[in-house]
Amino acid sequence: MSSAIDQLEGLTTQEYKYGFVTDIDQETLPPGLNEDTVRFISARKEEPQWLLEWRLKAFRNWQRMKEPDWPNVHYPPIDYQAISYYAAPKSADDRPKSLDEVDPELLATYEKLGIPLEERAALAGVAVDAVFDSVSVATTFREKLADAGVIFMSISEAVREHPELVRKYLGSVVPPTDNFFASLNSAVYSDGSFVFIPKGVRCPMELSTYFRINAMNTGQFERTLIVAEEGSYVSYLEGCTAPMRDQNQLHAAVVELVALDNARIKYSTVQNWYPGDKDGNGGIYNFVTKRGACRGRNSKISWTQVETGSAITWKYPSCILIGDNSVGEFYSVAVTNNHQQADTGTKMIHIGRNTTSTIVSKGISAGVSNNSYRGLVKIMPKAEGARNFSQCDSMLMGDRCGAHTFPYLEVRNKSAQVEHEATTSKIGEDQIFYLNQRGIETEDAVSMIVNGFCKEVFRELPMEFAVEAQKLLGVSLEGSVG
Amino acid sequence: MLQIRNLRVSVDGQKILRGVNLDIQPGSLHAIMGPNGSGKSTLASILAGRDGYEIEAGSITYHGQDLLEMDPEIRAREGIFLAFQYPVEVPGVTTMYFMREALNAVRKHRGKEELSAGDFLRLARQKIKPLGMEAGMLKRAVNEGFSGGEKKRSEIFQMSMLEPTLGILDETDSGLDIDALQVVADGVNALRSPDRAFVVITHYQRLLNHIVPDYVHVLGDGRIVRSGDKTLALELERRGYSWIVPASGQAAAAGA
Ligand SMILES: Nc1ncnc2c1ncn2[C@@H]1O[C@H](COP(=O)(O)OP(=O)(O)O)[C@@H](O)[C@H]1O
Ligand SMILES: [Mg+2]
Secondary structure (H helix, E strand, C coil): CCCHHHHHHCCCCCCCCCCCCCCCCEEECCCCCCHHHHHHHHHHCCCCHHHHHHHHHHHHHHHCCCCCCCCCCCCCCCCHHHCECCEEEHHHCCCCCCHHHCCHHHHHHHHHCCCCHHHHHHHHCCEEEEEECCEEEEECCHHHHHHHCCEEEEHHHHHHHCHHHHHHHCCCCCCCCCCHHHHHHHHHCCEEEEEEECCCCECCCCEEEEEECCCCCECECEEEEEEECCCCEEEEEEEEECCCCCCCEEECCEEEEEECCCCEEEEEEEEECCCCCCCCCCCEEEEEEEEEEECCCCCEEEEEEEECCCCEEEECCEEEECCCCCEEEEEEEEEECCCCEEEEEEEEEECCCCCEEEEEEEEEECCCCEEEEEEEEEECCCCCCCEEEEEEEEEECCCCCEEEEEEEEEECCCCCEEEEEEEEEECCHHHHHHHHCCCCCHHHHHHHHHHHHCHHHHCCCCHHHHHHHHHHHHHHHCCCCC | CEEEEEEEEEECCEEEEEEEEEEECCCCEEEEECCCCCCHHHHHHHHHCCCCCEEEEEEEEECCEEHHHCCHHHHHHCCEEEECCCCCCEEEEEHHHHHHHHHHHHHHHCCCCCCCHHHHHHHHHHHHHHHCCCHHHHHCEECCCCCHHHHHHHHHHHHHHHCCCEEEEECCCCCCCHHHHHHHHHHHHHHCECCEEEEEECCCCHHHHCCCCCEEEEEECCEEEEEECHHHHHHHHHHCCCCCCCHHHHHHHHHC
């Protein structure tokens, strides 16, 4: 007797839809990591002395640190000396002024990824700072943003053009000594995005960056810094897919957000890096440090993420709620299939008075994957009237996968109100049959049930991103379960 | 339209249907009655194509096709509709979205154009009204937080949207008060037509005062042990099942 689940597990042959490789000559540093590597990167980018010192400090610190072993993920030891720490497309030196000047092969790559850059940009009014490997190669809508006083550029450019701003905020939320992967990133980060929204400005468009990884054995170390001054607002979208590769690829990004009085930052991610094949070979290791500081009164930072990719995910977008009445939010969908492992969640640190945080986490596990939610809610002694609501729901597809919840709670102020709800459910054969009986085929039924499960998160995403995310979920779980 | 021949079904080695024979003609309404555990829902599930049953022998022919070879969604698109005894909740999915996907899948299969959002909404509003439900129900997640009566009415609403050729109602009357029962019966009666047949499964005769059957069959011990017209249902009401259902069937039912 074959159940829907058996039947569907048999269909798990869906290969990574976006698996392909672009053939662009890379200028690549040979594998290895020492102070000279750090100096080379800094010199290549013509960085000021203070930044080189900053990198070196991070590097020396990293050398004394141990890779964390507490996450609920397992992988063979990473040989950090076997990784190359710098790769740039040849065209990096004379950066294209418009899309016409962009390497057509690169544009075709975006096309294949379903990201027709110019079309997207034009249709959605989205400014795109596309990061290809380590160097930004295309930026649009610069002028419109400049008119509003918004700075949106690669962080390397920002170091040259706005050194005082970068120096003031870089590492102020995630110090270069913060953790093993953040230190590594600080030492060797290649590029990333810088966003500055001046006082009182509502950013006139949604900002988005597409990250891609395209160089064999080249670790990716992106650095993003977003600063929202008093009373400003910005919505930033980050999305990525990567080409098929055999070798595991390390990605250790750092994202820092700073919100001053009454500022709001909405940071949305749809992440679809190569998860490895169905036997667990290859795939990206994604060890990310994302943190936002609500420094000002009434400031608000929202993280929304839809994570479907990577072989291993280690990621806890967090909020430090310093300003009184500040608000932190974390909405997450994490999907794991086949051999994927994810240990993801958030930290909400309540420092100011009447600070509130909301956590909504939806974990979906299929295949033989493992999906862990790890969340810390910490209420400091002065956080009078702090409130947190956490909801962690897990959905299992089949009976060979795992879902785990690790909530940590530290309350040092008696007036705090903290609520935690958690559920675990199995996608029901009877749900699927019910939908089948109305004429809906199994794949669509699974997609419908899963999207329903994730609804509270999807509705936090900007419209066009939500549509994309729903499609992505369908693709990620295609043929995975019943 | 539908011929069931010598259907034998077991679950986990337990024999549940032991040779069911039934012929259904277009336009007819068949009531299937029988004690709890006699296999009524099993028969409905087999017709709809639910997984997990072993078909040991027999055949089911639907419009000349081998029904048992068809996937459940194809059966649905070919006009088989099952109003579930226990409708399933689908959190986060609105009834509107669900029904629109379903209706369009069915329409596509029948060579009709998909309905636009506007046309769908107009149709849904028109179908929901006679069932005594608010259009607001369309925005609620499928069966989530519905009362027993709302769930059953929603099943009838779905049936009226999908316009099946063979409607199977599994204990749609259970848990309904008399007013709701009347509403549901009116919904079914409105759908009766010369080219549409119904199988109405019920434990009680009560529903059959409102939905008048052409035939009444009694399922016992995995077989149809008696067939008759609507008067058989009245007789069952008076005398219970024990006079026709063999003792072994009663024992199996009691154990269920
Ligand atoms: N999935 C199942 N697994 C095991 N036994 C089942 C299953 N479905 C039905 N049965 C058994 O089959 C018999 C008939 O059940 P059912 O068809 O639900 O009867 P009815 O609808 O007439 O009350 C009962 O003894 C019941 O326990
Ligand atoms: Mg039953």
